[in-house]
Amino acid sequence: MQDDAQKPFRQNDILDPARANACLRALGRFADIETGVYLPPFFHQLYFWDAQPPTNLGRDGHPKLGGIIPDMGLPRRMWAGGQLEFLAPLRAGLPATKTTTVHKALHKKGRTGPLGFVTLCHEIAQNGIIAVREYQDLVYREDPTPDSPKLTSAAARTDEVSSVTHSFDSTLLFRYSALTFNGHRIHYDLDYARDVEGYTGLVVHGPLLAQLLMLFAQEYLDQLSHFSFRATAPLMHFEPATFCWGGDGTLWVRGPDGRRCMTATAS
Template structure:
């Protein structure tokens, strides 16, 4: 889960503004790209895998599509945090923090390396919520990936916009007390990964993600008040998908994940998985045993 710096935007928004964002529902955009074999090899290297060199026509592993359709925002179109300016396809939600909430995938067939892929994106929903933590707006984007006129992958992702951080969580404030430590579940599938600056930088480069919280430590800690560099939510989800691929050895027909708390490069991350009748349940835990990201896998027959 990622947050943007507190910019000079309203601390909150009105119900009328939230209702106006609903006008974006139904908007579509499409793009085409080719995932080159070299790009797949670079992702394997970033994940420290021993995969054979990828060739045209090879199936792209689940979640590796995150390095496809990279944003093309020019340098002059980036904000001080590295995110592209708001507006355009996504509604210009006037809340200062943007977080990736999670995603749901349905795999009809693998995406191929080295062949043209067409992605059609549509704003599927805009929902405003008010609660004890303040106002949030959830924008759901539905995407379909096509190859040769045949749908291969269907995806929904949730982008969450929230109010500015409470004073106790703002940069320069005393850090809140950490949550109590919990035992990490003992599961049949288990791996420990310690994030490092090289992996975070490489993943940012592969996905063309200029958000500075992932690779600029003085900015992440001094400007946004984080305890360290923030691990990309999709990177954590990719590592869980890789755990599933290595341990189950079966292709996925569905995959979903939900970000629950941010992860940092301040300690090891434990990846867990438990097989079920139809797939597996998975989780990523920080060093204190807090669940930061949960995932569900369904295997193809």
């Protein structure tokens, strides 16, 4: 019998325009999406909720491991990055199907201890045509201890040709968590984020940073065909960040202290 972690996980959903408009409004943008209109890039994140009962959740608010995602034996989960191919437009208000498979899963020994790496492949199809193919990179780590090595953050580039500053707060993080049905407590439970996972504040979602970068890139490239991103340092909810366009398809997020929080390429 095939292992559950190897079986494709399929979900069906209708890409409700109201949810897309709510996301645009949460991001402070004009919202006029109706049925049949193309969704902005990466907005498939708002759909295909995996709603589990409380008994099926882990301590961090995510569904317990051991189903489609193998249990790596490590408690802390982070969305480390991803690669996306936009093959056809997704239209709001119409049915769509998401098929998820495990692309790879492995353990490594890192400078701060053991690490688990999982890459999921998501294919979102509409009318039988694959519109988006996404490789989602997840990293699993041990809980921090008082003597855990401190991570150092590299400095971000300062040679951007255009930039925009975004501020974040607990309200935006809560609304984005709700819109994406992301129960990870590091985004809304300050005590948990600080006392259990060792952050200094609520963590801004990596996908939220990537989403803002994609919308920024779209201002220069119109329609995106490819986008890849890598989270390099966490950003806290009380920190403003500068979103940068390099003029050559490169983008990055710079924290208020100059650290590099995310890098990306778009075409």
